Amino acid sequence: MDNKIKMRAQKVNFFYGKVQALKDINLAVHANCVTAMIGPSGCGKSTFIRLFNRMNELLPHTLLKGKVFLDDLDINSPLVDAVDIRRRVGMVFQKPNPFPKSIFENISYGLKVNGVREKDYIAGKVEESLKKAALWDEVKERLGESALRLSGGQQQRLCIARCLAVENEVILFDEPCASLDPISTAKIEELIMELKKSYSIVIVTHNMQQAARVSECTGFFLLGELVEFGKTQDIFTAPKDKRTEAYITGRFG
Amino acid sequence: MPRTHLKEKLYKWIFTLLSFSSLIFLIGIVIVLFREGIPIFKEAGFLKFIFGRNWYPTYRPPEFGILPLILASLWVTAGAVIVCIPLGVGSALYLNEIAGYRQKQFLKPVIELLASIPSVVFGFFGMVIVTPFLQKVFNLPTGMTALNASLILGLMATPTVCSISEDALSYVPNAFREASFAVGANRWQTLTQVVIPAAGSGISTAIILGMSRAIGETMTVLMVAGGAAVIPHSFLEPVRPMTAAIAAEMGEAPMGGSHYHALFAIALVLFLITFVFNIAAEIISRRFRIKLGLSG
Numbered sequence: 433m434d435n436k437i438k439m440r441a442q443k444v445n446f447f448y449g450k451v452q453a454l455k456d457i458n459l460a461v462h463a464n465c466v467t468a469m470i471g472p473s474g475c476g477k478s479t480f481i482r483l484f485n486r487m488n489e490l491l492p493h494t495l496l497k498g499k500v501f502l503d504d505l506d507i508n509s510p511l512v513d514a515v516d517i518r519r520r521v522g523m524v525f526q527k528p529n530p531f532p533k534s535i536f537e538n539i540s541y542g543l544k545v546n547g548v549r550e551k552d553y554i555a556g557k558v559e560e561s562l563k564k565a566a567l568w569d570e571v572k573e574r575l576g577e578s579a580l581r582l583s584g585g586q587q588q589r590l591c592i593a594r595c596l597a598v599e600n601e602v603i604l605f606d607e608p609c610a611s612l613d614p615i616s617t618a619k620i621e622e623l624i625m626e627l628k629k630s631y632s633i634v635i636v637t638h639n640m641q642q643a644a645r646v647s648e649c650t651g652f653f654l655l656g657e658l659v660e661f662g663k664t665q666d667i668f669t670a671p672k673d674k675r676t677e678a679y680i681t682g683r684f685g
Numbered sequence: 686m687p688r689t690h691l692k693e694k695l696y697k698w699i700f701t702l703l704s705f706s707s708l709i710f711l712i713g714i715v716i717v718l719f720r721e722g723i724p725i726f727k728e729a730g731f732l733k734f735i736f737g738r739n740w741y742p743t744y745r746p747p748e749f750g751i752l753p754l755i756l757a758s759l760w761v762t763a764g765a766v767i768v769c770i771p772l773g774v775g776s777a778l779y780l781n782e783i784a785g786y787r788q789k790q791f792l793k794p795v796i797e798l799l800a801s802i803p804s805v806v807f808g809f810f811g812m813v814i815v816t817p818f819l820q821k822v823f824n825l826p827t828g829m830t831a832l833n834a835s836l837i838l839g840l841m842a843t844p845t846v847c848s849i850s851e852d853a854l855s856y857v858p859n860a861f862r863e864a865s866f867a868v869g870a871n872r873w874q875t876l877t878q879v880v881i882p883a884a885g886s887g888i889s890t891a892i893i894l895g896m897s898r899a900i901g902e903t904m905t906v907l908m909v910a911g912g913a914a915v916i917p918h919s920f921l922e923p924v925r926p927m928t929a930a931i932a933a934e935m936g937e938a939p940m941g942g943s944h945y946h947a948l949f950a951i952a953l954v955l956f957l958i959t960f961v962f963n964i965a966a967e968i969i970s971r972r973f974r975i976k977l978g979l980s981g
């Protein structure tokens with residue numbers, strides 16, 4: 433990879449209570465490309481990306497050992513505010529989770545909580561984000577309507593737009609297509625390909641074809657370990673580890 | 686027909702009958718209220734009865750105007766709401782959003798225990814502690830006032846408000862909170878701009894049910910509200926809410942007389958008010974479930 437390193441996990445161990453969910457993980461995410469995390473359910477890949485925006489600390493009884501860097505900033509340092517990290521590192525969740533508010537308010541929310549008050553700026557930003565998320569044409573006539581009336585795929589693109597509005601640098605996708613139909617999935621994938629021009633993207637996916645289609649780098653997780661990490665092409669065509677090979681050829685998982 | 690089959694049918698009938706019996710009792714009560722209450726409307730006139738400013742049921746000739754009683758009930762209930770919103774909703778927010786697992790496990794049963802204290806005990810507490818306190822602080826001829834009743838009723842409604850609000854908050858999907866945090870909102874913003882609006886109608890339901898509990902409460906207001914059947918002008922005056930009037934006067938009202946019918950009519954008015962409250966609560970909570978995508 434030639435691009436510079438955007439985020440980096442260094443000797444990361446993570447515990448839910450006494451259960452160790454991640455073991456000694458070292459991994460770097462490069463700027464302007466898509467990094468995919470694959471692996472069977474419960475392997476720790478979601479837990480892992482939630483460390484990138486400090487989402488796990490909202491859960492009780494968790495413990496993180498090791499470091500996570502954004503550029504050269506240690507994001508868990510006591511001097512760093514989680515709120516700042518989450519503004520720079522956005523997240524799109526497995527199930528579309530728009531707020532029970534209007535389409536417009538769903539996007540403006542992120543700006544408002546970050547102190548933006550100027551109405552024209554907010555309106556412009558809402559439009560820009562919806563355009564970037566390829567949703568504008570479908571909703572521009574009904575920005576005041578409840579977001580919950582959109583279809584699942586539209587809701588997910590709205591969540592992406594919500595994330596884009598706060599001008600983050602990294603976007604984490606936690607199985608963004610798990611609850612979508614194939615057409616919506618294709619739209620989201622297209623969008624991800626477009627977004628990587630300006631963002632660094634990490635995507636967790638169950639779907640190996642998806643990882644192969646959208647990503648430059650792929651990490652294979654198994655039972656909390658990062659078994660193999662490298663260029664997507666290499667992982668899928670010439671895996672070094674037997675377990676990776678077994679997984680991608682569909683022998684388990 | 687085989688025996689077991691017959692048995693099953695029998696069980697089915699018994700339980701159906703049992704569950705419908707509350708409906709039968711409800712209808713029975715409503716019929717009695719109407720039958721015993723209507724005569725006074727004929728005698729005193731419906732509007733005169735509801736909006737009459739004088740309640741002198743034992744004078745000759747008697748006057749049956751229940752406006753002072755209705756207003757007393759509304760005042761005391763409004764006061765109780767002012768008390769129970771911060772207490773009930775505040776503790777629900779703490780329990781659901783701030784408290785750790787252990788604090789919650791400890792506090793929730795404690796708050797619910799408040800509901801199991803008999804109302805006469807609350808009344809007693811109001812009489813011997815709150816009454817002299819208010820009398821001293823506000824320099825009043827008597828501490829048995831609307832304020833006293835409001836405070837005690839507010840405390841009594843708190844467990845209802847807290848426990849239903851807490852349910853409403855816990856129905857707000859975690860996904861909303863996560864989404865809010867993920868765009869860089871802090872805890873306070875998430876709470877005030879996402880969680881509370883999402884739970885808003887559920888919390889309103891809780892408050893309405895709390896009100897309905899307060900307006901129907903009898904023993905406490907009988908003991909601490911002071912009992913003066915005059916139109917209240919401030920919270921520091923004694924009042925006689927509808928329930929207290931019924932409870933205090935039923936014993937001395939000759940059965941079948943005008944006073945007796947008037948008390949039934951008061952009960953009918955009270956029933957209609959709480960009925961409206963409960964219907965409102967039901968409608969709002971149904972909307973709440975639909976809004977959050979829970980089953981209607």
